[in-house]
Amino acid sequence: MSEKNHQTDVTIIGAGPTGLFAVFQCGMLGMRTHVVDALEATGGQCTALYPEKPIYDIPGFPSVAAAELIEQLEQQAAPFDPVYHLDQQVTALERTADLGWKVTTSKGHSITSKAVILAAGAGAFGPNRPPLANLESYEGKSVFYLVKRREDFRDKSVVIAGGGDSAVDWAMSLPQVAKKVYVVHRRDKFRAAPESVARMRALADSGEIEMIVPYQLHGLTGENGQLDAVIVKDLEGNERTLETDVLLPFYGLATDLGPIADWGFTLERGHILVDPTTCETRQQGIFAIGDIATYKNKLKLILCGFSEAAMAAHAIHSLVFPEQELHFQYSTSKGVPGES
Known part of the structure; x- marks a missing residue:
């Protein structure tokens, strides 16, 4: 396989807070991840727009700066060795012969995986x-x-x-x-x-x-x-x-989904409609979490995006390991790689 052709279990589009937490959730279930983001650094809007902004509704943190939250999420994801493809956009998304998905980026990289998680915020953004x-x-x-x-x-x-x-x-x-x-x-x-x-x-x-x-x-x-x-x-x-x-x-921000809008999803007011129990879109094997996803009574909160990341990862497990039954375990009993 060439340096620009990659194979993994899950491709995550978007390296904001929900995308980073999806790395952790997939990793806890034994799934490898590649992450694509158009920005030069991880963190999405937290890094690009308001790194020093205090966030008050993250459980366990009475107040945390956006940049500090991203740093902690990166550390949490690090034991699972995610591969980051930064400063490049996804230009194409297509089905593979084995019913997986192939993502192509603006820098000529192709990533083949069994599932894709869209954690792209609200797409490209600029100020109103x-x-x-x-x-x-x-x-x-x-x-x-x-x-x-x-x-x-x-x-x-x-x-x-x-x-x-x-x-x-x-x-x-x-x-x-x-x-x-x-x-x-x-x-x-x-x-x-x-x-x-x-x-x-x-x-x-x-x-x-x-x-x-x-x-x-x-x-x-x-x-x-x-x-x-x-x-x-x-x-x-x-x-x-x-x-x-x-x-x-x-x-607020003026947002544009860009090529995502042409990938065959059901859209509601510029957001992708998903099954609220799994976060799967109408395209089997593609999931959407965070601000880009919508469903009845959706709350646009980072903590809800974290929950959606966990639901999507558990739903994806059977696609990556079809012969393996998933037995739910709490992280306190399971631990993470590298812990003694």
Whole structure:
């Protein structure tokens, strides 16, 4: 077999948190894995978009930075020797003669396996940009769609715009380093976890942040890419000028499934419909987990993606080892490779 032709038990598309945990789950069941990701490093959005963002709903971690979570997941997967194919996209997916699947990547690698796990998040992603005049002239200088290093905002005045988890999480975190933090939202209701919203409101009550509600972004002022103020307007047309150094618009991501959309899956609003008991798609032997998967009452939480990884791995076992009966064991009794 050539250096670019590979054979394994399971091919995992996506090296974000759910993809990494799928490596562990497959490994615990004796299955080898290869992992493909378009980014240059593992971690998906946790690495690319918000490595320092605190995550509060991972069991056992009252708070964990996204980058630290990825590091721990890599260590957890390491005993099973996954092979990573990073900085390359999957360009083709086709059936093999033995009813397995062959994945082809943009760098000419082919990976043949009995099953495929799609853990590709929501596909390719980019920020939803607010409709503001001359916005592009400030991007990358004083307008940012993600926070990679909280320290970059030390002693600065920051306007956070949006009402979702990212806006609320950074509204709780940035006051520890920033000089001033404003939170701009078009209504008083936020889409983040209720406990997080309550903590943010407590910071507002104590004067650590200022809530600008209900207002929307209306304009920007500044020179040579550096903001000096953000203009906001309420529903009655009243304007306020917020003197600031930085604008962080958190309006979510525009996503694109790319070639995945043409692989014969049942799609619902840009997500792949799966059997909620196994996470298998309509294509036998292909499973979808994490943000890319959907089913009735689906929750887009990392911890749910972890559960889906376990369900998919157990469902795949019979495809990889058809003659072997799977006897469920807890990790506490089974252990992992390398443990004494």
